[in-house]
Structures are given as C-alpha cells and as structure tokens.
Amino acid sequence: MRVLISGGAGYIGSHTAVLLAGAGHEVEIVDNLVNAKPTVLPRIEQLAGTTIPLHVLDLCDREATDALVAAGNYDAVIHFAGLKAVGESVERPLDYYDNNLNSTISLVRAMGAHGVRRLVFSSSATVYGDAAQPPLMEKLPTSATNPYGWTKVMIEQVLRDVAAADNSWRIALLRYFNPIGAHPSGDIGEDPQGIPNNLVPYIAQVAVGRREFLNVWGNDYPTADGTGERDYIHVMDLAAGHVAALEKLDEIGRPVNMWNLGTGKPASVLQVLAAFSAAVGRDLPYRVMARRPGDVPTSYADPHLAEIELDWRADRTLDQMCADTWRWQSQNPTGYPDA
Numbered sequence: 001m002r003v004l005i006s007g008g009a010g011y012i013g014s015h016t017a018v019l020l021a022g023a024g025h026e027v028e029i030v031d032n033l034v035n036a037k038p039t040v041l042p043r044i045e046q047l048a049g050t051t052i053p054l055h056v057l058d059l060c061d062r063e064a065t066d067a068l069v070a071a072g073n074y075d076a077v078i079h080f081a082g083l084k085a086v087g088e089s090v091e092r093p094l095d096y097y098d099n100n101l102n103s104t105i106s107l108v109r110a111m112g113a114h115g116v117r118r119l120v121f122s123s124s125a126t127v128y129g130d131a132a133q134p135p136l137m138e139k140l141p142t143s144a145t146n147p148y149g150w151t152k153v154m155i156e157q158v159l160r161d162v163a164a165a166d167n168s169w170r171i172a173l174l175r176y177f178n179p180i181g182a183h184p185s186g187d188i189g190e191d192p193q194g195i196p197n198n199l200v201p202y203i204a205q206v207a208v209g210r211r212e213f214l215n216v217w218g219n220d221y222p223t224a225d226g227t228g229e230r231d232y233i234h235v236m237d238l239a240a241g242h243v244a245a246l247e248k249l250d251e252i253g254r255p256v257n258m259w260n261l262g263t264g265k266p267a268s269v270l271q272v273l274a275a276f277s278a279a280v281g282r283d284l285p286y287r288v289m290a291r292r293p294g295d296v297p298t299s300y301a302d303p304h305l306a307e308i309e310l311d312w313r314a315d316r317t318l319d320q321m322c323a324d325t326w327r328w329q330s331q332n333p334t335g336y337p338d339a
C-alpha cells in the first residue's frame with residue numbers, strides 16, 4: 001500500500017514508518033515539525049532502507065492538505081499528528097481543540113474527496129476517563145478529564161459519524177496505553193522538548209544527568225508497592241499494531257473498529273525505576289512527593305480484542321523497553337541534533 005503517515009516525524013510515527021517501510025509498504029510523511037526535528041528523517045530512511053518523502057505542512061491548512069492528498073495516490077493514512085501534552089492542554093485548551101480537531105477534519109475531508117478511505121487513528125487509553133475499573137475494555141463508555149483527552153473522545157466520535165454516513169470507510173481507532181522504549185538500534189526514540197511529561201523520558205534524563213532526581217508522585221496508593229501502576233508498551237510493539245491494523249482493515253470489513261494496544265500487565269513507578277536502573281547499571285535517585293491530583297492508582301488494558309482480531313501481541317518486556325530507551329538516550333543525550 002501507499003501510506004501517508006501524519007505526524008510521522010514524531011515519536012510513534014517515526015517507529016511506525018520504519019516498520020511499515022520494512023514490511024514493503026511505500027511510505028510518505030506529513031508533519032509541520034511543531035514537536036519534531038527534520039534530522040529524524042535520514043535516520044528513519046537509513047533504518048527503513050529506502051527513501052521516505054517528508055511533506056512539511058500544517059494539516060489545519062485545508063488547501064495544502066487537499067493538494068497533498070490529491071497528488072499522493074495514497075491507499076491509506078495513519079494519523080498520528082496532534083498535540084499531546086495533558087498539562088499544556090489544560091493551560092491552552094483552544095490550541096488543543098483547534099489543532100487536533102481541525103487537522104483531523106481537514107485530513108479526513110481531503111481523504112473523502114480523493115477516494116482514500118482507510119484510516120488508522122492514534123487514540124488513547126485516556127478516552128476511558130478515570131472512573132472505569134481496569135482491565136479496560138473497548139466496549140466501555142468514553143469520557144475524559146482534560147482537554148487533550150476530550151480531543152481524542154471527540155475525534156473518535158467524528159470518525160464514527162463519518163463511517164456511519166459512508167460505510168465504505170475502514171477506520172481503526174487505536175487506543176494506546178503507555179508507549180515507551182525505542183528502536184533497538186538506538187538511532188530513533190522519544191525526544192521530548194522541555195521537561196518530560198512522562199515517566200520514562202524523565203528517568204532517562206535523570207540517567208544522563210540532565211535532571212537531578214525522579215519525583216515519585218505518591219507511594220500510598222492501593223497497589224503492591226504503593227506507587228501508581230500503568231500498562232507500558234514497547235513502541236516497536238505499538239508500531240507493529242499499526243501495521244497489523246492497516247493490513248487487516250479490509251479483511252475485517254467493519255467501517256469502524258476500536259482496539260486497545262497494551263500488554264494487559266501493569267508495572268509500578270518503582271518497578272520501572274528498578275528496570276531502568278538495571279539497564280543503566282546503577283541506582284537512579286528519586287524522591288517521594290505528594291500524590292498528583294487526577295492520577296488513578298492503576299490503569300491497564302484488556303488487550304484480547306486486538307490479539308484475536310489483529311493476530312498481534314505486545315510481548316517485549318519491561319526490561320527490553322528500558323534497555324532500548326537507555327540505548328537511545330545514552331547515544332543521543334540531548335536528543336536529535338538541530339537541523
């Protein structure tokens with residue numbers, strides 16, 4: 001297939017581009033580089049062993065997006081592009097609703113206009129809100145606790161409505177749990193700008209000396225060691241989930257599908273810290289702080305639907321996730337070079 005990857009210069013998109021090209025698909029990337037650097041491109045191409053064109057444009061620009069899709073002759077789109085920082089979305093809600101909703105509407109309009117009706121969308125476990133009890137299953141109602149999460153809930157609804165109006169669409173709403181890790185080469189990985197919002201990039205920066213210590217937000221949760229538990233999934237397994245979803249969309253034949261991509265096995269903050277320390281070969285410093293408002297004790301997927309329907313499974317271990325993150329971070333202590 002000829003596949004357009006939106007947001008393909010970012011963390012998950014870059015890994016998916018490598019895997020998809022490796023599986024024999026023709027890949028192009030569109031990204032406005034708001035949260036990525038162009039220096040990722042030669043690395044993606046090297047790992048993929050092929051050329052991958054990068055179109056630098058803002059998907060909110062309807063004319064430019066339409067022109068791209070009109071000329072591209074694509075069979076499918078994987079839509080990663082979006083803003084993703086929860087805290088920032090609380091401070092700047094309009095930027096999040098504007099960017100995430102309008103880029104999606106512009107892209108889906110262009111796809112509809114030019115006969116491209118296979119779409120894989122980056123949703124998130126955040127659409128389960130904070131009230132549901134894990135393991136979280138696809139049939140649960142959706143909700144959110146912050147503007148970022150609402151953009152995912154709303155985009156899912158927009159896409160369900162699009163598929164209801166025209167049942168020739170084949171759409172996958174992939175609900176990711178907590179992606180971490182990096183390509184095993186250490187050449188590409190997660191490169192957060194500013195203070196990392198997520199646990200593992202933060203620990204990785206402690207390990208290379210860019211941060212002093214890890215803040216552990218609460219150790220009095222009703223979990224095995226008192227710290228919060230999440231379902232961490234290796235980004236290469238996550239990327240493979242996209243390839244599987246794309247390749248199964250036609251065979252499954254439903255206009256719209258929701259699939260969790262997770263391992264179903266939660267790990268605590270202290271377990272992740274121990275696994276990362278083992279990868280680095282020394283104990284990493286941390287301090288226990290008060291709980292953060294809004295954090296739930298435990299969240300993990302019921303991954304069975306994706307396992308059965310996509311014949312896919314996330315089986316890389318937490319140790320692999322930490323070892324691969326560490327390889328990337330130690331080889332690239334300050335992330336990708338500037339252009």
Ligand SMILES: NC(=O)c1ccc[n+]([C@@H]2O[C@H](COP(=O)([O-])OP(=O)(O)OC[C@H]3O[C@@H](n4cnc5c(N)ncnc54)[C@H](O)[C@@H]3O)[C@@H](O)[C@H]2O)c1
Pocket residue numbers: 006007008009010011012013030031032033034035036057058059060079080081082083084099103122123124125176177178179
């Ligand atoms: N990383 C996670 O923990 C996680 C979890 C669940 C869901 N997701 C979702 O997966 C997707 C990819 O996440 P990621 O971690 O790779 O993020 P990322 O920020 O690394 O990648 C997103 C890319 O989209 C680009 N982009 C943003 N707005 C754009 C626009 N208007 N036009 C063109 N490009 C635009 C950015 O420059 C960036 O390269 C996002 O939609 C995110 O919400 C991520």
